[in-house]
Amino acid sequence: MAQLISRLRLWRGAxxxxxxxxxxxxxxxxxxxxxxxxxxISFDAYTGLLSAPGFTDSLVLTLELAAVTVVVLLLxxxxxxxxVRLGAPRLRPVLxxxxxxxxxxxxxxxxxxxxxxxxxxxxHLMDTPFFQTFVFVQQPEFPLVLVxxxxxxxLPLAHRALDSGLRAVDVRTLVEAARNCGAxxxxxxLSVVVPNLRGALLNAAFxxxxxxxxxxxxxxxxxxxPFAVWIYSVGNSRGQMSVAVSVLSLLIxxVLLLxxAAAGRERRHKTATA
Amino acid sequence: MTTAxxxxxxxxxxxxSGGPGAPGTATAPPTARPRAxxxxxxxxxxATVPLLAFFLVGFGLPAVAILTGAFTVSSDAETGAxxxxxxxxxxxxxxxxxxxxxxxxxxxxxxxxxxTVLGVPVAQAVLTSRFRLLxxxxxxxxxxxxxxxxxxxxxxxxxxxxxxxxxxxxxxxTDHGWSLYSFTxxxxxxxxxxxxxxxxxxTPALxxxxxxxxxxxxxxxxTTLQYWRYVALPVLFPxxxxxxxxxxxxxxAAYATAAAMVGAxxxxxxxxxxxxxxxxxxxxxxxxxxxxxxxxxxVAALVMxxxxxxxxxSARWLS
Numbered sequence: 001m002a003q004l005i006s007r008l009r010l011w012r013g014a015x016x017x018x019x020x021x022x023x024x025x026x027x028x029x030x031x032x033x034x035x036x037x038x039x040x041i042s043f044d045a046y047t048g049l050l051s052a053p054g055f056t057d058s059l060v061l062t063l064e065l066a067a068v069t070v071v072v073l074l075l076x077x078x079x080x081x082x083x084v085r086l087g088a089p090r091l092r093p094v095l096x097x098x099x100x101x102x103x104x105x106x107x108x109x110x111x112x113x114x115x116x117x118x119x120x121x122x123x124h125l126m127d128t129p130f131f132q133t134f135v136f137v138q139q140p141e142f143p144l145v146l147v148x149x150x151x152x153x154x155l156p157l158a159h160r161a162l163d164s165g166l167r168a169v170d171v172r173t174l175v176e177a178a179r180n181c182g183a184x185x186x187x188x189x190l191s192v193v194v195p196n197l198r199g200a201l202l203n204a205a206f207x208x209x210x211x212x213x214x215x216x217x218x219x220x221x222x223x224x225x226p227f228a229v230w231i232y233s234v235g236n237s238r239g240q241m242s243v244a245v246s247v248l249s250l251l252i253x254x255v256l257l258l259x260x261a262a263a264g265r266e267r268r269h270k271t272a273t274a
Numbered sequence: 275m276t277t278a279x280x281x282x283x284x285x286x287x288x289x290x291s292g293g294p295g296a297p298g299t300a301t302a303p304p305t306a307r308p309r310a311x312x313x314x315x316x317x318x319x320x321a322t323v324p325l326l327a328f329f330l331v332g333f334g335l336p337a338v339a340i341l342t343g344a345f346t347v348s349s350d351a352e353t354g355a356x357x358x359x360x361x362x363x364x365x366x367x368x369x370x371x372x373x374x375x376x377x378x379x380x381x382x383x384x385x386x387x388x389x390t391v392l393g394v395p396v397a398q399a400v401l402t403s404r405f406r407l408l409x410x411x412x413x414x415x416x417x418x419x420x421x422x423x424x425x426x427x428x429x430x431x432x433x434x435x436x437x438x439x440x441x442x443x444x445x446x447x448t449d450h451g452w453s454l455y456s457f458t459x460x461x462x463x464x465x466x467x468x469x470x471x472x473x474x475x476x477t478p479a480l481x482x483x484x485x486x487x488x489x490x491x492x493x494x495x496x497t498t499l500q501y502w503r504y505v506a507l508p509v510l511f512p513x514x515x516x517x518x519x520x521x522x523x524x525x526x527a528a529y530a531t532a533a534a535m536v537g538a539x540x541x542x543x544x545x546x547x548x549x550x551x552x553x554x555x556x557x558x559x560x561x562x563x564x565x566x567x568x569x570x571x572x573v574a575a576l577v578m579x580x581x582x583x584x585x586x587x588s589a590r591w592l593s
Contacts (some may be wrong), residue, residue, distance in 0.1 A: 008402075015399040016408075019392075019469075023419065026430045026466065029440040031432035036440070065426075076328055079321040087318025095322065098329050100582070102577045108544045109567035113336025115551055116343045116564055122348065147331040207421075216530035217440045221548050228425050232534055232552035235429060243433040246426035253418050 018040035027250070034244040045244035064106055064142065065226060066212040069150040070205045073158055076151070078201070079176065084188060085171050099159035102152045109218040110149060115222070118145065140224065149218045154211050158204035165200020169193070206260055210253055345566045348560030362565035371562075375569060378526060381457065381542070385464040386521035390514060393467070393472025394480075400473070401480050415479065416470035423467045423524075428534035431463045455536045462532060468521045475520060479513035501520040516584035523577045526570075543570055 035041045049055055084092045105113070117225075121134030137144040171193055178188035194201070216228040225233075235242035347359045367375065400412045434441050435454045442448060450501060455461060483506055492500040507514075529544040538545070549555075550563035 012399040012402065015395050016403070019396045019399075023466070023470075025441070026434040030430040031435035033439050076325040080325040083318040083321035086522065088322065091319055091322055094326070098326065100578070101333065103523070104571060104578050105333075106529075106570055106574055107526070107585060108338065108529050108547045108572075109570050110336060112320070112547055112551055112567040113340045114561045116339030117335045120339070148328075151328070152333055210421050214421070214426065214535075217544075217548075218422050219531075220530075222549055228530070231425055231429075235425075235534065239429075239432070239438070242425075242429050246429040246433075249426045250418070250422060250430075253421065257418050 003214055004019060006128050007250070008254065019072045027247075030243050030247050031147065034240055034247055036240075045238075045240040046248075048241060049244065052234065052238075054225065054233075058225050058227045061142075061225070062213060062227035065146055066209050068147050069154065070208050072147060073151045073154055074201065074204065077155070077158055077162060077204075078194070078197075079189075081159070081166060082171060082193060086175060095159075099155050103156050105257040107149075107153060107215075108221070111218045111221045114145060114149060114218075114226050139261050142221070143224050145222065145226060146219060146226075150208070150212050150215060153218075154208040157211065159209060165203070166201075169196045183212070189262045200259060206256055208254070211251075213249065293358045299395035301479060306590060339568050340564050343561045346561060348562075350560045362559070362561050363568070365559065365562055366565040366569055370541065371543070371546055371566060374543045374546045377457075377571070378542050378543040379390070380524045381460060381464070382525040385461050385468055385525045386518050388461070389465055389468035389472050389521045390518045392467045393517070394476055394510075394514070396469065396474045397476050397480055401477065412473070420467055420474055424530040425534050427466060428465060428531045431459075431466070432535065435459065435462070455539050457540050460532060460536055460540055462537035463535065464525055464528070468525060471524060472517050472521060476510075476519040478511060479510055483509065512584045513585070516581055517582070519577050519581040523574060523581070581583070 035043060036047050037044070080095060084095050102110075118134060118138065119130055137148070174196065175188045175191050178192040181184075183192070214228055215226070218230065219226050220229045220232065229244050231245050234245070309540055341567070344362050345358055345360065347357050347361070349356070365371065394411075400409055403409060431439075431454060433439055435447070435452070436442065437448065437454070439454070442452065442454075487509075488501055491505050496504070527544070529542075529548065532542050533545060533548065534539065547563050547566045547570070550559070550566060555562050
């Protein structure tokens with residue numbers, strides 16, 4: 001028995017060690033690569049970022065896109081999901097299909113479809129008022145077409161996050177209680193249901209944010225330059241800087257996720273003691 | 275639902291006095307309120323309209339564009355622009371495009387298989403570990419790394435194993451014939467986000483394996499190997515297959531990593547679509563990108579058709 005246990009520990013240790021090596025070495029090597037210089041260690045790749053041409057513009061554009069995507073996504077999805085639970089259960093399968101279908105279409109294919117639609121503008125609708133809409137969604141200062149693509153790509157992720165949140169609270173009882181106390185419909189949903197979903201909303205928002213920050217496919221094919229596309233163009237000329245940005249982006253994702261986990265734990269703790 | 279017969283004076287009584295507390299009375303006129311009840315009758319579906327409308331326009335129109343475009347002659351053709359054709363589709367499964375599709379399928383299948391085989395032991399090792407902190411750390415890390423696709427991943431691997439990468443320089447790997455910009459290199463890179471994805475997917479299933487099953491097997495003198503062969507693996511099978519298919523789908527859809535890393539040395543269907551979209555096709559093949567997209571969607575749809583029932587089934591099993 002003791003032999004078995006020690007053998008098990010050995011096996012487990014070996015697996016964890018190998019996995020640890022595979023996952024930690026590229027990170028360590030990236031950090032080293034980004035500070036490695038002919039004469040020792042230099043942080044130029046990091047300090048030079050702020051002054052690099054296009055850095056601020058692309059970062060601002062990405063953050064704007066992320067903010068708008070998160071807001072649009074939640075405004076569309078949350079009311080629909082709550083309504084389906086409260087009063088329109090027959091629409092539930094429809095909602096699930098809507099939130100699953102984007103998984104079937106890879107980002108590249110979605111982009112191809114979007115380009116196909118955008119081509120209709122100049123091809124067929126030149127003389128109609130619709131043409132202005134086509135111009136509007138493609139304006140380079142704020143390409144709304146990217147928001148459409150990102151909302152679609154984030155739908156499955158956000159749906160799953162919100163669904164697990166909604167499962168954990170009894171929405172119907174909460175709303176009935178609020179209504180019995182004289183709250184109006186919007187008030188019942190906004191000040192009773194939504195606060196109970198704080199964790200799930202945060203989760204959905206975070207996943208969407210991570211998706212938009214790293215999205216490259218659609219933006220690069222459509223020819224816009226948010227952050228990920230900028231990194232790519234920098235990578236061609238200044239390899240060290242692109243690795244530095246990769247390290248930073250990994251760090252930022254890490255910190256955000258840890259914060260999220262900490263928030264979740266605190267909440268769980270609170271409800272457990274209450 | 276069950277509260278309807280109970281006389282509740284609150285809504286009607288609270289209405290005149292509770293004005294400040296209920297600013298949104300516009301949803302129902304005061305006289306109708308007691309009867310409007312605590313459930314929205316018929317009105318609830320209105321809240322789903324914005325999402326469905328957005329979906330119809332944002333997703334439906336591109337889908338229509340792909341379907342119609344894949345079957346029509348493109349506008350840059352010399353004759354018959356706009357008429358029905360299957361030439362786009364037959365072109366999309368021939369020559370270089372067929373090679374790219376096969377190569378994509380091969381890469382996805384191989385990485386998904388390796389990812390599944392490697393992910394399970396890691397998840398099991400982490401789960402059975404005595405250190406709770408290690409467990410939480412690994413699961414959090416898996417969450418980060420599973421989303422660590424795309425460009426940063428490519429650059430991290432170029433810095434590690436690329437031609438000027440740190441490990442390559444340290445061990446003189448190029449002298450041994452190593453190249454990151456190859457099928458093998460791409461496989462090693464993809465595993466970096468596929469293994470964590472597998473760990474995340476399979477952990478709930480492994481947690482669902484009851485200790486009693488193992489004890490029962492041992493009481494019947496089963497060896498560890500026999501336990502895994504006859505008890506654990508059959509129970510895990512739907513989850514394993516589901517995980518494999520999910521990994522396959524992720525690898526198949528990936529674009530940025532390969533685009534930034536290997537360029538054209540490894541032909542992949544996602545890169546061919548991007549190329550075709552930027553006008554890199556023969557005259558008259560303007561709609562080829564749409565036909566290629568349709569090919570890709572068909573594969574992805576098959577993948578999902580396997581994955582979703584499996585996921586539902588394993589969820590039922592392990593609850």
